[in-house]
Amino acid sequence: MNAVAATVEAVADAAGRHVRALMTSLEQRLAELAADHGEVLARHGGDTIAAGGKRLRPLVVFVAAGGIPGDGGRALVRAAAAVELVHSATLVHDDILDAADLRRGRPTVVASAGRAMATATGDLLFSRAFAELARNERRDEVRALSVASTALARGELLQRAEAFDVGVTLERYLRRCELKTAALFQAACELGALEGGADETRVGELAAFGRRIGLAFQLLDDVLDVSGPPGRTGKRRGADLLDGTVTLPLILARERSDDVAAFDLREIGGPAEAEALCDAIEATGAAEDARRLALEMVNEASATLPPLPTAQLHALHLIADGVVDRYA
Amino acid sequence: MNAVAATVEAVADAAGRHVRALMTSLEQRLAELAADHGEVLARHGGDTIAAGGKRLRPLVVFVAAGGIPGDGGRALVRAAAAVELVHSATLVHDDILDAADLRRGRPTVVASAGRAMATATGDLLFSRAFAELARNERRDEVRALSVASTALARGELLQRAEAFDVGVTLERYLRRCELKTAALFQAACELGALEGGADETRVGELAAFGRRIGLAFQLLDDVLDVSGPPGRTGKRRGADLLDGTVTLPLILARERSDDVAAFDLREIGGPAEAEALCDAIEATGAAEDARRLALEMVNEASATLPPLPTAQLHALHLIADGVVDRYA
Numbered sequence: 299m300n301a302v303a304a305t306v307e308a309v310a311d312a313a314g315r316h317v318r319a320l321m322t323s324l325e326q327r328l329a330e331l332a333a334d335h336g337e338v339l340a341r342h343g344g345d346t347i348a349a350g351g352k353r354l355r356p357l358v359v360f361v362a363a364g365g366i367p368g369d370g371g372r373a374l375v376r377a378a379a380a381v382e383l384v385h386s387a388t389l390v391h392d393d394i395l396d397a398a399d400l401r402r403g404r405p406t407v408v409a410s411a412g413r414a415m416a417t418a419t420g421d422l423l424f425s426r427a428f429a430e431l432a433r434n435e436r437r438d439e440v441r442a443l444s445v446a447s448t449a450l451a452r453g454e455l456l457q458r459a460e461a462f463d464v465g466v467t468l469e470r471y472l473r474r475c476e477l478k479t480a481a482l483f484q485a486a487c488e489l490g491a492l493e494g495g496a497d498e499t500r501v502g503e504l505a506a507f508g509r510r511i512g513l514a515f516q517l518l519d520d521v522l523d524v525s526g527p528p529g530r531t532g533k534r535r536g537a538d539l540l541d542g543t544v545t546l547p548l549i550l551a552r553e554r555s556d557d558v559a560a561f562d563l564r565e566i567g568g569p570a571e572a573e574a575l576c577d578a579i580e581a582t583g584a585a586e587d588a589r590r591l592a593l594e595m596v597n598e599a600s601a602t603l604p605p606l607p608t609a610q611l612h613a614l615h616l617i618a619d620g621v622v623d624r625y626a
Numbered sequence: 627m628n629a630v631a632a633t634v635e636a637v638a639d640a641a642g643r644h645v646r647a648l649m650t651s652l653e654q655r656l657a658e659l660a661a662d663h664g665e666v667l668a669r670h671g672g673d674t675i676a677a678g679g680k681r682l683r684p685l686v687v688f689v690a691a692g693g694i695p696g697d698g699g700r701a702l703v704r705a706a707a708a709v710e711l712v713h714s715a716t717l718v719h720d721d722i723l724d725a726a727d728l729r730r731g732r733p734t735v736v737a738s739a740g741r742a743m744a745t746a747t748g749d750l751l752f753s754r755a756f757a758e759l760a761r762n763e764r765r766d767e768v769r770a771l772s773v774a775s776t777a778l779a780r781g782e783l784l785q786r787a788e789a790f791d792v793g794v795t796l797e798r799y800l801r802r803c804e805l806k807t808a809a810l811f812q813a814a815c816e817l818g819a820l821e822g823g824a825d826e827t828r829v830g831e832l833a834a835f836g837r838r839i840g841l842a843f844q845l846l847d848d849v850l851d852v853s854g855p856p857g858r859t860g861k862r863r864g865a866d867l868l869d870g871t872v873t874l875p876l877i878l879a880r881e882r883s884d885d886v887a888a889f890d891l892r893e894i895g896g897p898a899e900a901e902a903l904c905d906a907i908e909a910t911g912a913a914e915d916a917r918r919l920a921l922e923m924v925n926e927a928s929a930t931l932p933p934l935p936t937a938q939l940h941a942l943h944l945i946a947d948g949v950v951d952r953y954a
Contacts, residue, residue, distance in 0.1 A: 342783075391749060395742040414723040414786045417745065421719060422779035424749065428756050429772035435765035444757035451750035455670075458742045 302352045305620025313361050313613035316371075320360045323375045324353065328382065331426060342407045342419045346386050351402060354620075355381045355486045361613045362490025362504050364606065373434045377489040383427035384447050385482060388454070390420040395458075396541070439489055446485035453478025461542035462563045468549055475516040476509065483512025503604045507614065510599035515621045517592035520545035524576045525585045536572025539563060546591070550584035558582065596622050630680045633948025641689050641941035644699075648688045651703045652681065656710065659754060670735045670747045674714050679730060682948075683709045683814045686839075689941045690818025690832050692934065701762045705817040708759035712775050713810060715751035716782070718744055723786075724869070767817055774813035781806025789870035790891045796877055803844040804837065811840030831932045835942065838927035843949045845920035848873035852904045852913045864900025867891060874919070878912035886910065924950050 310317045332347045356378035363374050392398075393406040394416045400406060408416035424447065431443055456474045460466050487508030491501040523538045524547040538545055542563050552559040558578050566572050579585055600618045603611060638645045660675045684706035691702050720726075721734040722744045728734065736744035752775065759771055784802045788794050815836030819829040851866040852875040866873055870891050880887040886906050894900050907913055928946045931939060 388749075391745050395745060412786075413741075415783060417719050417723060417748075418779050418782035418786060420745075421716075421748075421752065422776060422783060424752050425772055425776035425779050428768065429776050432765060432768040432772050437760060437763040437765065437768075440756065440760040440765075440768050444753055444760050448750060448753035448757050451746050451753050454746040455743060455750060458740075458746060 302354055302620065305616065305623060306352055306354060306357050309357055309361060309613045309616045309620065312609060312616050314609050316366045317357070317360050317613070320366065320371055320375060320378070321353065321357065323371060324356050324360075324378050324382070327375050327379045331379065331383075331430070342411050342415055345404075346390055346407060346419060346423065347383065351382075351385070351389075353382060355385055355482060358483060358486040358508060358617060359490040359493075361610060361617060362487040362508070363494035364490075364496075364610045365494060367493050367495065373436075374490070374493040376430050376434055377439060377493055378486075380427040380431035380443055381482065381486050381489065383423050383430065384443065384450070387420045387423035387427065388450050390416055390423060392454070394420075434493075436492065438492055442485045442488040442492070446481040449477040449481035453481070457543060460544065462544075464544055464548070464552060464559075464561070464563060466544045466549065468546070471544065471546055471549055472513070475513050475520075479516035479519075480509045480512030483515065484508040500604060503602075507599050507603055507618075510595050510602075511618050511621050514592040514595040514599070514618075517546055517588060517595070518621065521547060521585050521589045521592065524548075524579050525589075526576075534569050534573065535576045536566075536569065539572045539575055540566055540569065546588040547579045547585040550587055551579040551582040554582040554584060593622055630682055630948065633944065633951060634680055634682060634685050637685055637689060637941045637944045637948065640937060640944050642937050644694045645685070645688050645941070648694065648699055648703060648706070649681065649685065651699060652684050652706050652710070655703050655707045659707065659711075659758070670739050670743055673732075674718055674735060674747065674751065675711065679710075679713070679717075681710060683713055683810060686811060686814040686836060686945060687818040687821075689938060689945060690815040690836070691822035692818075692824075692938045693822060695821050695823065701764075702818070702821040704758050704762055705767060705821055706814075708755040708771055709810065709814050709817065711751050711755035711758065712771065712778070715748045715755065716778050718748040718751060720782070722748075762821075764820065766820055770813045770816040770820070774809040777805040777809030781809070785871060788872065790872075792872055792876070792880060792887075792889070792891060794872045794877065796874070799872065799874055799877055800841070803841050803848075807844035807847075808837045808840030811843065812836040828932060831930075835927050835931055835946075838923050838930075839946050839949050842920040842923040842927070842946075845874055845916060845923070846949065849875060849913050849917045849920065852876075852907050853917075854904075862897050862901065863904045864894075864897065867900045867903055868894060868897065874916040875907045875913040878915055879907040879910040882910040882912060921950055 310321060328347045332345070359378040359381055360374065367374055389401060390407050393401055394408045394413050397408070398406050399409045406416070407419050411419075427443065427447070428440065431439055453474055453476075456477060460470070460474070484505050485508070487504040488501055491504040496504065520538065523545065524535060526535045528534055539548070544563070548558070555578065558575070561575060566575065596618045600615050603614055606614070638649060656675050660673070687706040687709055688702065695702055717729060718735050721729055722736045722741050725736070726734050727737045734744070735747050739747075755771065755775070756768065759767055781802055781804075784805060788798070788802070812833050813836070815832040816829055819832040824832065848866065851873065852863060854863045856862055867876070872891070876886070883906065886903070889903060889906075894903065924946045928943050931942055934942070
């Protein structure tokens with residue numbers, strides 16, 4: 299079990315039995331959605347949903363709700379499924395752009411069925427997400443998800459537009475992380491809070507928590523790309539650098555080392571050179587400082603949580619800690 | 627002015643001055659949405675929206691509404707914009723898969739910015755569509771658009787899954803056309819009818835009209851691919867055949883000619899051979915019969931319209947005729 303999966307387990311324990319019941323319902327609903335596309339043609343969409351990630355975002359939805367709403371949680375489960383579907387859609391499309399062969403240990407849609415099927419599969423998952431959420435008949439929920447979904451696409455556009463541009467500022471980098479990662483964590487919190495019957499103030503407070511841990515999540519992802527260790531991340535260091543993605547460790551390191559600052563990402567010849575650049579970045583202490591910034595964000599996220607029932611608060615703290623523990 | 631643009635003009639004249647006002651508002655709203663993504667990174671999404679098609683689907687939304695609703699038509703314009711955004715999103719993604727260089731006489735996003743930017747741009751347009759429609763705060767509208775958007779993706783998946791499979795049945799072909807084209811015309815009618823205050827029965831009747839003309843639209847598109855003439859369509863005949871897309875003219879021709887039936891689409895060496903196959907298909911009368919089937923659908927669509935105000939009915943008939951006139 300990896301660190302995120304362990305977090306999901308610990309949180310489910312802490313939040314109470316109802317979260318386990320909801321997670322079970324979520325899997326059932328996702329399986330139904332997969333079966334609903336049972337025609338051969340939609341197999342890849344079904345596979346992608348069924349293959350299962352760690353369901354971290356749905357977990358956030360459930361914990362933010364703070365309990366099982368009066369309808370037995372059916373609407374809450376649909377909201378969580380919608381968030382997971384949007385997340386899955388972006389993964390399928392990202393895998394096309396990265397020409398990735400494996401995801402969660404299985405062949406990616408693009409690897410097994412080609413770019414055309416993968417593009418359409420991602421579109422299908424996006425559409426299913428909104429179809430699923432529309433069943434809740436809540437305009438505020440559709441709005442929250444569409445804002446997040448727009449942000450994801452804008453973040454992706456920004457990343458591609460800024461590729462190989464080592465002059466990217468810290469501010470611009472953080473904006474990109476907010477768009478491509480934090481927005482969906484924020485929406486997960488909002489959707490959970492809305493279904494849990496939270497008032498506007500409480501929804502806003504939980505949304506801020508989601509945004510902060512989402513931002514920290516992305517920062518730590520970027521640190522892991524530089525620092526590994528590969529034994530834990532399952533991939534070689536420097537993959538982002540090879541793609542030309544300028545992340546926080548590089549931004550900080552460029553301020554501290556003329557050698558790193560002089561480096562042109564376009565000239566990286568292959569994985570070994572990318573790893574050498576990772577070493578140079580780490581030598582400046584930039585990766586460690588980036589990690590520290592992420593930890594501060596997570597602490598801030600936990601510290602600014604409003605008064606909530608003890609079990610819910612504990613579960614939210616565990617989620618925040620889990621974002622950090624991926625690094626341990 | 628091409629045939630569809632002429633239809634848009636004629637319909638706007640017939641439906642009354644309010645439709646022209648709505649079309650102007652639509653362009654303003656689309657321009658605002660484009661400007662809203664004014665950062666360099668989102669330029670392509672903005673370009674795609676602003677570049678402008680013939681806005682046939684928004685026109686259908688407006689005519690189905692039958693007038694300007696009490697809010698001055700703001701919600702109606704948002705619904706029309708959402709339909710156009712979903713349509714644009716699918717075009718951007720289709721152009722990636724087809725590696726198309728030009729669309730509406732301008733470079734495609736994939737041609738000018740690459741596959742990565744085009745994938746993200748399409749995702750952005752999808753997301754913006756739902757964000758725009760969510761502002762109407764109507765669950766029935768979000769449901770209608772998400773059903774259509776899901777259908778589009780499924781239709782695309784089906785087309786890719788069935789590529790080069792000459793054994794595709796008529797039933798399966800029609801199902802694919804319903805998904806990839808008719809569903810969005812149906813949604814356009816539903817959204818217009820809902821904003822126009824139609825009751826459930828009337829919404830259903832207009833939805834059926836939309837589905838029928840959408841189906842006919844796709845059938846005629848497929849006939850045009852075989853019959854051209856290139857001088858009107860602006861592209862060489864047989865492009866679908868080159869892509870391995872099995873359409874109605876081929877399905878019918880295979881029943882009538884052993885030579886056509888024996889043809890393996892994978893063995894088409896290039897455009898000249900594809901054109902030769904088009905000639906063989908036409909020689910069986912299959913293209914003409916496919917066109918006749920489409921005309922019957924359009925007539926059926928017009929004949930089964932419910933009693934409606936004269937100007938609205940006239941405009942709907944013009945839209946139906948316009949679908950056919952693309953062939954003339």
